[in-house]
Amino acid sequence: MIDSDLIKKRILIIGSNGMLGQRLTEFFNNSTQVELMCVSVEENSFIPELQYKQLDISQKNQVRQIILDFFPDIIINTAAFTNVDKSETEKETAWKINVGGVENISFYSWTVDAHLIHFSTDYIFDGKNGPYTEEDKPNPIGYYGRTKLASENSIRVSGTRYTIVRTNILYGPSKYGRPDFVKWVVNSLQKGEKIRIVTDQIGNPTYIDDLVNAVNKIIEFKKEGIFNIGGREMISRYDFTLRIAKYFGLDEKLIIPIPTKELNQPAARPLKSGLITIKAETEIGFKAHTIEETFSLMKIE
Numbered sequence: 001m002i003d004s005d006l007i008k009k010r011i012l013i014i015g016s017n018g019m020l021g022q023r024l025t026e027f028f029n030n031s032t033q034v035e036l037m038c039v040s041v042e043e044n045s046f047i048p049e050l051q052y053k054q055l056d057i058s059q060k061n062q063v064r065q066i067i068l069d070f071f072p073d074i075i076i077n078t079a080a081f082t083n084v085d086k087s088e089t090e091k092e093t094a095w096k097i098n099v100g101g102v103e104n105i106s107f108y109s110w111t112v113d114a115h116l117i118h119f120s121t122d123y124i125f126d127g128k129n130g131p132y133t134e135e136d137k138p139n140p141i142g143y144y145g146r147t148k149l150a151s152e153n154s155i156r157v158s159g160t161r162y163t164i165v166r167t168n169i170l171y172g173p174s175k176y177g178r179p180d181f182v183k184w185v186v187n188s189l190q191k192g193e194k195i196r197i198v199t200d201q202i203g204n205p206t207y208i209d210d211l212v213n214a215v216n217k218i219i220e221f222k223k224e225g226i227f228n229i230g231g232r233e234m235i236s237r238y239d240f241t242l243r244i245a246k247y248f249g250l251d252e253k254l255i256i257p258i259p260t261k262e263l264n265q266p267a268a269r270p271l272k273s274g275l276i277t278i279k280a281e282t283e284i285g286f287k288a289h290t291i292e293e294t295f296s297l298m299k300i301e
């Protein structure tokens with residue numbers, strides 16, 4: 001008898017050039033147990049030697065071709081329209097990608113009987129009474145959150161096997177694209193620039209590699225359903241920024257505390273938010289690093 005766990009798992013990472021996609025790609029690319037295929041909207045992969053194809057998830061035929069050709073056991077979808085403010089003014093595009101794209105993926109995931117792992121956000125909540133468990137009732141206050149909640153619902157009704165991983169405030173190493181929040185703070189303070197940071201948005205910032213490890217455990221334990229993954233501490237964005245400055249020996253006086261309303265952003269933000277991770281801790285042995293441990297792992301100079 002063949003032990004199916006001895007056969008290489010075929011993993012398809014969608015959105016592999018994104019912030020999270022990159023770290024998942026690097027992680028699974030190093031595994032001898034995995035045959036990896038990566039797809040993203042750009043023409044080329046951030047790592048040239050990968051098995052890579054260009055894909056726009058809103059194009060059903062493209063999604064069909066990629067999934068039916070590769071026939072993955074596991075599909076990890078990180079592709080999304082993630083600009084929270086632009087989602088208010090570019091509603092049609094946000095919906096087309098975040099909902100239409102996910103409908104396409106979940107349909108073909110069901111067709112090939114794959115396990116779909118998809119990412120969602122604490123922005124599906126209103127931020128009046130956080131932190132939230134997996135059972136709390138969503139009530140998005142912005143369009144991005146509405147599209148992400150609709151993406152969750154479209155997966156639930158698709159019939160595919162799925163895990164929805166809700167996370168918040170990702171930070172960590174990324175080689176390609178914009179710097180993450182920690183690097184942005186360090187760069188700005190090193191240049192002596194003042195930065196205005198909100199004191200009234202609370203969450204548990206999530207180190208990307210902790211999230212990648214959680215995804216690996218979800219695959220290992222074949223866990224389905226909804227899982228919250230987040231950092232160890234519920235903390236305001238301002239206090240998190242102070243911790244960055246302190247750890248990297250930078251001038252805390254350059255960090256100006258402000259309330260969210262002063263930013264006049266197009267999209268409302270959930271303020272008292274964050275994600276409780278007890279379910280992941282008990283069911284997949286999830287354990288986030290401390291904030292300072294994650295800074296040391298980032299190796300920023």
Ligand SMILES: NC(=O)c1ccc[n+]([C@@H]2O[C@H](COP(=O)([O-])OP(=O)(O)OC[C@H]3O[C@@H](n4cnc5c(N)ncnc54)[C@H](OP(=O)(O)O)[C@@H]3O)[C@@H](O)[C@H]2O)c1
Nearest residue numbers: 015017018019020041056057079080082119121167169170
């Ligand atoms: N970052 C956070 O703090 C955070 C918090 C909670 C949840 N999440 C969720 O986690 C997931 C990953 O987030 P992230 O921070 O890694 O986002 P990201 O860096 O913006 O990555 C998303 C990727 O999807 C690509 N993409 C956009 N439209 C596409 C399309 N039509 N077809 C294929 N690819 C497309 C983007 O390409 P372009 O950049 O070229 O558009 C980008 O490479 C998302 O589902 C997000 O909602 C993130």
